[in-house]
Amino acid sequence: MSVRAEGTAVEPLRFEDGALLVLDQLALPAEERWIRCETVEQVADCIRTLAVRGAPAIGLAAAYALALAEDRASAAELLRSTRPTAVNLAWALEQCRDALDPVQVARRLHSEQRDADRRLSALGADLFGDGTRALTHCNTGALATGGYGTACGVLRAAWERGRLAEVWVGETRPLLQGARLTAWELRQAGIPHRVVADSAAGSLMAQGRVDRVVVGADRIAANGDVANKVGTYPLAVLADRHGVPFYVAAPVSTIDAATPDGSAIPIEERDPGEIVAEGEAFNPAFDVTPAELVTAIVTEAGVLEPPYPDSIARVLAA
């Protein structure tokens, strides 16, 4: 089965014949393997193990999963518990809660995500000058959203307009979403890129070899603090030191008005075994970048600029 559903975009999820098909992102890029989920528990496992990951994509997976549920309230509780940081999961479940047909709602959310990705990607590309060398982290492409991508979507849109020279891809330890997934998506799109150790971003910026940092988000607080894959915060600090614009690209659904600031965002701790085979390790999956380090938040409803409490409040009210 091909993973390219429309044009060159990969599709992480498909709902067919009463089952949710999940493209196993743990097996990528070595193998394109689909996991057929016929129960909510199977989808929850896929989310927990990161077979499907990326804040928008796990929201969609959870929405589709409700269609497999006998007891929708229990199912929603199980799904919400799989990963605590990304707000999209709770948001998507909320959208489907009272739906007569969850699949119909999930398909609508999926379609809206594609539209949002396209719009925010175009808005983000407007921020790129000619010959931009961008650095990104983790995976925020079609695999992560079910659409065109967020930060990766911005890179694709900039590339299509001839404004992108090259992408530095942070490998993204411990699970290498950058080296495995982003490099794979960029290769398919024909975008020049080089993978680097996450810790090489510092010297690249010090040498003036990075013009823009573009990342996604798992939750944006009302004050503009951003939770994203661990390693994002060091990139923001380095970008600040070197005067490199630091952009967060995310749909409005990633903004959580109920979270006042970053200190209120629960940070998932994952299995130390993802870091070391034996011995002691500490494995936080996300970190928080304070709003003061974020040059702009690129959403489908516009490019939000500081002061964020105001620009965020405006977009949520619209």
Place this chain on the structure above:
Amino acid sequence: MSVRAEGTAVEPLRFEDGALLVLDQLALPAEERWIRCETVEQVADCIRTLAVRGAPAIGLAAAYALALAEDRASAAELLRSTRPTAVNLAWALEQCRDALDPVQVARRLHSEQRDADRRLSALGADLFGDGTRALTHCNTGALATGGYGTACGVLRAAWERGRLAEVWVGETRPLLQGARLTAWELRQAGIPHRVVADSAAGSLMAQGRVDRVVVGADRIAANGDVANKVGTYPLAVLADRHGVPFYVAAPVSTIDAATPDGSAIPIEERDPGEIVAEGEAFNPAFDVTPAELVTAIVTEAGVLEPPYPDSIARVLAA
């Protein structure tokens, strides 16, 4: 054959029966395997592949290798070319150049390294308050120096004095010297530690969970700029932002008076295959931390403080 030559310290090198025995650090910690080198080329291979690594240890390996050489000038040239960043390699070769018996000189350098490590470790431990939670990067222990260790030596000395609560060990991508080697050494010394992804250092510092950063050095320029394992510079920038003291621990032989500043330090680029199995990657092995971010440089001749051109000049003149 045991790797513990004296007390609990591991020994990365032994010269016995006319051959240099190199503890294969690529096989650690899974296997304690020794490589028997009877030619200069074999030692050069061990240095190039990182079977032996760490600035002081590769200096000692090169010094011992001269004893295996028929043409000492060619041998020195070959050995010097293996790794360009660490100045200790050239320094140790220079010490042996005109020796009647290179082994005797190498053994003296080895013994002096042990003494220097002990002294600088004690001086570094003086900088620790009670209950210090320290973060380190790469491996700077006995494996890296042939002695007690530099940054790791400081940690051991602080632990022996009861001042160290815990060590955060950056795994050190791509070759995981932190996760493989430092964690192994700390475990043997009974020092509590947890391995983290390199990019987790940012949130640890933001949460106030790091009291000191202590790293080694591959070359220190006359102005105090420090070349060390890639990822050191981001740690220094983060430490600066969070008011965490950032210490560099290294013997005086790591200071290169002939290198005016960091821009003159050649940065080794290693095989992209260390980062990705296929596809494009960029793999600088080191980065440069500017002197302004270094709280102190801990040497066997004293703790050097800013302004470095002055404190470094004084220690070199002594």
